[in-house]
Every structure is written in structure tokens, then in C-alpha cells.
Amino acid sequence: MRTLRRSATPRRYLMCPPTYFRVSYSINPWMDPDKPVDLALAHAQWEDLRDRYRALGHTVEELPAHPALPDMVFAANGATVVDGRVLGARFAFAERYGEAAVHAEWYRGHGFDAVREPRHVNEGEGDFAVTASWLLAGRGFRSSPLSHAEAQEYFARPVIGLDLVDPRYYHLDTALCVLDPGGGEPGGGAPGGGGAPGGGGAEVMYFPGAFSAGSRAVLARLFPDALIAGPADATAFGLNAVSDGRHVLLPQAAVGLFEPLRERGYEPIGMDLTELLKGGGSVKCVTGELRLG
Numbered sequence: 093m094r095t096l097r098r099s100a101t102p103r104r105y106l107m108c109p110p111t112y113f114r115v116s117y118s119i120n121p122w123m124d125p126d127k128p129v130d131l132a133l134a135h136a137q138w139e140d141l142r143d144r145y146r147a148l149g150h151t152v153e154e155l156p157a158h159p160a161l162p163d164m165v166f167a168a169n170g171a172t173v174v175d176g177r178v179l180g181a182r183f184a185f186a187e188r189y190g191e192a193a194v195h196a197e198w199y200r201g202h203g204f205d206a207v208r209e210p211r212h213v214n215e216g217e218g219d220f221a222v223t224a225s226w227l228l229a230g231r232g233f234r235s236s237p238l239s240h241a242e243a244q245e246y247f248a249r250p251v252i253g254l255d256l257v258d259p260r261y262y263h264l265d266t267a268l269c270v271l272d273p274g275g276g277e278p279g280g281g282a283p284g285g286g287g288a289p290g291g292g293g294a295e296v297m298y299f300p301g302a303f304s305a306g307s308r309a310v311l312a313r314l315f316p317d318a319l320i321a322g323p324a325d326a327t328a329f330g331l332n333a334v335s336d337g338r339h340v341l342l343p344q345a346a347v348g349l350f351e352p353l354r355e356r357g358y359e360p361i362g363m364d365l366t367e368l369l370k371g372g373g374s375v376k377c378v379t380g381e382l383r384l385g
């Protein structure tokens with residue numbers, strides 16, 4: 093195969109350093125407070141990812157960490173940004189409530205005029221994935237189904253609700269990754285353009301085992317050519333990846349995804365984020381995308 097030539101588009105990301113990262117409580121099956129975290133190593137791994145984005149030509153904004161919010165390093169959860177409009181987060185667990193205001197404040201201070209404080213629980217890009225035509229939205233563990241309607245109204249994009257059924261894959265971004273949003277533009281092309289089955293030609297990879305039978309059928313209908321991940325790569329957090337349209341940064345342990353990605357014309361880049369995995373997150377969880385439209 094390898095006929096397709098993929099092209100990267102420059103992205104703007106928001107990351108928060110793991111300054112106060114620790115696992116002092118457990119709100120997902122990956123978190124074990126008895127397992128020590130090597131904070132220096134967490135820092136080095138996080139910096140490696142940040143520097144890699146920059147070396148690829150992307151902009152990385154840094155949100156300062158807060159000492160009382162150890163999960164803040166998972167910056168993808170703080171908001172969803174589409175066409176420059178910001179839907180703030182509302183967290184499911186008390187341990188993370190405080191992060192929402194810190195994020196909203198950052199956006200207000202950085203030139204984002206439309207910042208909505210949500211009515212319903214949503215954990216940002218943990219459960220919202222953006223294609224040119226749609227918002228794919230996870231529910232079942234964290235984000236409320238009511239947040240889906242709220243997001244659809246706010247972003248004026250149809251929401252495809254997807255039911256997560258395995259507690260290890262408690263956020264959509266642990267089980268599905270948008271490799272190419274389609275529509276010709278990063279996350280914001282012509283809605284429905286192209287008429288391809290993937291809604292503007294969006295491409296995704298996902299782990300079917302994380303979804304209900306009905307949601308698996310929905311994904312198969314929308315994305316018949318999707319890259320299907322197996323359980324070993326899902327457990328290695330291989331779906332928790334970030335794509336710029338060409339480069340796909342993903343946990344290096346997800347070895348089974350590298351060749352299928354290459355066959356589709358992508359360039360996989362393995363990252364080592366083992367310390368952050370102790371909090372239940374990897375590449376995508378620590379990366380918020382600022383889609384200016």
C-alpha cells in the first residue's frame with residue numbers, strides 16, 4: 093500500500109506540566125495510590141512530548157499547574173475548543189472539580205471571547221472528539237449524556253453519542269482517536285464535504301471492545317475503513333494518541349499499531365509516558381487542542 097501521502101497541519105496545543113502530579117486517590121482502574129510515581133521521570137517524559145510537538149512545528153501553550161490539583165497534567169479534560177469557541181468542563185469527581193475554573197480563566201485571559209460554563213458534566217476532550225462534520229461524544233463513565241445536547245447546541249455540529257462499557261476505557265479518548273478530521277481542514281472543514289462514508293472523509297482508529305454493541309455498529313457504519321485496534325494495544329493506551337494529519341504520537345508500547353498506521357500513510361512516533369499512565373492517561377490525555385477554526 094503506502095500510496096497515500098499524508099500532510100500535517102500546524103496545531104495549537106495546551107499542556108500543563110506535571111509539577112504536582114501524584115496518585116493520591118483512585119477514580120479510574122489504572123490509579124493505584126500505593127504505586128510510587130517518579131516525578132522527575134514524569135517531568136522528563138512530559139517535556140519530551142512537549143518538545144516533540146514543537147519540533148514538528150506545532151505551538152504548545154503551557155498552563156501552570158496548581159498544587160491542590162494533581163490530575164491537572166491531563167489538560168485535555170479542561171475544555172473543548174472548536175472554531176475558537178470554548179466549552180468549559182464540569183468534572184464528574186470532586187477531586188477534579190477545581191480544574192474547570194482554572195482552565196476557563198486561562199481561556200478568558202488568552203483572547204478566547206466565547207467561553208461557556210457548562211450546565212452538564214463533561215470532561216472536555218476526554219469524551220469529545222472532533223471531526224470536520226461531527227462531534228463524537230463518549231458517555232457511560234464521566235460525561236453526562238445531557239452534555240452531548242449542550243455541545244451540539246453550542247458548537248452547531250451534530251453529536252454522535254457513543255456508549256462506553258469497559259471501566260478501563262472510561263473516556264472516549266482512551267478508546268478512539270481521530271487520525272484525520274476530514275473536510276480538508278484540521279477539525280473544521282466543510283461539513284459533510286466529499287460525501288465519503290466517514291462524513292467528509294474523517295479517519296479514526298478505535299478499540300471496539302470499549303463500546304456497547306450498538307455503538308460498535310454506529311462506528312462501523314460511519315467509519316467502515318477505520319483502523320481497528322486489538323486489546324493489547326488498547327491496554328497499552330495506544331488509542332490515546334494525537335495526530336496532526338501525518339504524524340501520530342502514541343505510547344511506544346502500542347507496538348501493534350505502528351505498521352497499520354504506516355500502511356495508511358501515517359508516521360507513528362512512539363512516546364514513553366509510563367509515569368503518567370499511573371494516573372490513567374497518556375499522550376492525548378495530556379494534550380488539549382485549541383481549534384481556532
Ligand code: ARG
Nearest residue numbers: 120166218263371372373377
Ligand atoms: N486521573 C485522571 C482521571 O481519572 C486521568 C484523566 C485522563 N484523561 C483523559 N483525557 N482520558 O480523571
